[in-house]
């Protein structure tokens with residue numbers, strides 16, 4: 001189905017199932033421990049052996065020699081695979097560094113061997129006996145030192161490293177009110193709770209991988225490319241994923257090593273990456289240095305806005321596109337953005353939840369707060385004065401929907417924003433200095449082709465199959481809701497099967513594009529199935545209703561299952577998009593409000609209240625949408641207050657590479673969180689009229705916290721995370 | 735190798751194990767009770783929480799052979815998809831999870847936390863050590879803080895636990 005004209009009324013608009021707060025259909029499995037994650041298919045393949053990964057102990061250089069003799073004679077050992085004996089390996093389209101290092105080492109903890117043994121304990125013990133001698137080379141590990149030498153990265157389509165509109169330098173120089181400030185965001189880790197894990201089994205030259213992966217089709221292709229197999233010979237199965245946040249978008253070492261280990265051992269092998277390897281072995285969100293310049297008239301209107309960002313990556317790696325939102329979020333006739341990329345020999349930088357906008361909004365939304373203060377304006381009023389209903393770079397290109405100001409105003413009302421004292425450091429509650437902060441939320445809506453197959457049996461049960469994944473986002477449930485709405489059956493009559501490369505290719509889970517696109521693919525397949533049902537039942541009227549398990553036209557009504565009485569009916573289709581996203585800018589908007597306390601003596605920060613207001617198209621399931629948003633708000637608290645991969649700039653690795661050292665928010669850090677979804681449908685986005693929500697919830701949160709810390713203390717911290725050491729020496733007198 | 739036998743979810747299980755096998759791996763790899771999750775294997779995340787002799791522990795931090803004759807309850811022993819424990823049902827109702835990987839640990843912890851409060855065991859945030867600890871939001875959040883949820887379901891988890899606690903009281 002080609003979606004190239006705005007959606008009109010369709011069966012989804014009945015809203016009998018869609019739009020209702022619905023508990024997850026996979027909830028009972030997950031809460032009783034019956035959902036099967038990648039490492040947990042103990043019955044198939046039968047009796048797998050265990051692989052344990054050895055990571056490189058240098059950041060850059062070569063393996064001079066490897067001594068496997070002691071490990072080889074360890075009890076229970078079956079095989080050891082290294083680059084030397086693995087055979088020729090390719091590199092996946094989506095990988096920057098290769099997944100099995102040697103003899104050249106590209107980054108710290110790059111896998112250099114997998115040790116396969118009868119038991120986990122034996123594999124772990126033998127792995128300690130692998131002796132590697134390295135010839136270390138000098139590397140670059142310091143972004144601020146690499147800033148001046150950073151180069152202009154190549155552009156990709158519409159994504160150009162430099163953009164300019166009007167005369168930014170001239171307009172900025174002549175602005176009566178100016179801000180020129182530099183912000184930094186650190187390297188961050190996905191730190192999903194389920195480690196990267198895979199089980200591999202070969203049948204001849206056919207490989208089955210039970211794995212934990214967000215993008216089944218991408219990864220199937222990259223498995224094939226890496227191992228030199230035809231794509232048809234690779235099957236991926238990933239029905240449950242213990243979190244990904246972008247860290248499981250790509251093929252990673254666990255899958256490659258399980259496959260290589262299984263080939264060498266001649267039996268199934270399972271590999272879970274050890275937690276302490278994950279932070280340096282896999283990808284992370286790269287650190288940024290961001291310079292923002294804003295010029296405005298005394299009327300509070302922005303005349304010039306500029307955003308530059310520096311980040312680092314391995315050769316062939318991409319920059320963190322932290323300036324993206326600044327091209328679209330606020331008005332202003334004179335504009336510039338620039339991305340620069342330094343070559344660093346740290347582990348591979350890549351997508352983490354809301355790549356680009358998450359760190360970009362961390363900086364931009366502090367800058368907006370600072371600018372509002374210089375202008376003597378309330379930060380909400382300042383943003384409202386610079387709202388734009390059109391793409392500021394292309395004024396003839398409107399936003400399909402844009403309710404940023406509504407989000408801000410409704411949130412202000414609900415949160416009690418008028419109780420905030422604009423003068424910092426003036427609100428006390430016992431030993432706590434109290435502050436409130438606000439920030440805009442913004443993230444683009446992406447359209448991706450997505451397919452599904454739907455089958456109807458004679459009992460009237462509808463089964464949906466698509467390689468879409470559910471990484472905690474609620475895909476199972478919203479897909480079931482979509483099929484139930486389209487086919488006119490209750491939710492219990494829908495079976496959803498996901499995450500299998502033998503199913504039609506979907507959008508997958510990433511970039512907050514999963515929900516809207518995958519349900520639209522299911523919509524398209526259901527439209528076809530409805531046609532097949534009508535034909536089978538001999539309905540030729542165009543006015544057919546699918547309701548309550550019945551197919552009805554005029555005064556004739558037939559049970560849906562009857563269409564499959566002499567055999568299952570199946571239909572398959574994809575949603576594909578025309579150029580509505582070119583003529584209209586599709587984005588999602590929101591506002592984040594935070595109230596926190598800062599201990600006047602210790603500078604300890606405690607979050608007291610949080611609210612997010614979102615305008616993101618039709619909300620398919622308010623229950624799972626709320627969870628996406630509160631989860632993102634929680635990650636935003638981490639980004640603001642604690643998350644930072646500490647770089648050892650001499651040896652080139654992330655020092656705090658486990659869950660004790662890399663701190664993420666825990667229960668005690670998170671208060672009750674409120675969410676509000678504005679009533680919105682976006683007919684430009686898809687037949688579902690929905691947009692993404694999972695990343696919007698993260699964009700801006702950290703800045704709202706930073707602004708609240710400023711409001712509480714009068715201390716402006718521009719280097720994330722806002723830890724006590726950055727406040728203590730500047731705290732106001734108790 | 736050594737033998738050990740303990741009761742798991744009401745059933746006596748005898749195992750012959752490498753003495754290095756953690757209780758977590760005994761459950762997951764030998765008894766195929768994979769509801770108990772391995773998030774870190776280092777006592778840093780709480781995903782492996784089970785209830786042994788009425789107390790919650792990180793099963794990755796203890797060797798299986800140390801539990802001879804003891805009683806282990808895992809997430810599978812609390813309830814089934816058809817007959818969920820009230821805490822499991824409350825997690826579904828309040829959407830106290832997303833990816834579900836930390837969830838068995840959260841639920842086992844939550845069940846044990848309510849018992850700890852009932853038994854009068856104080857926590858870091860208990861104001862008066864001589865009075866019975868109250869089931870406040872602050873107490874709950876403090877006591878649950880060993881169970882990380884990277885999906886960030888904390889606000890909903892707190893509501894699920896509060897509801898079960900209220901029903902019990």
Ligand code: FES
Pocket residue numbers: 771772773774775776777778779780781782783792793794795
């Ligand atoms: S697996 Fe035991 S605490 Fe993380």
Ligand code: FES
Pocket residue numbers: 193242243472830831832833834835836837882883884885886887
């Ligand atoms: S539900 Fe995913 S980590 Fe808690």
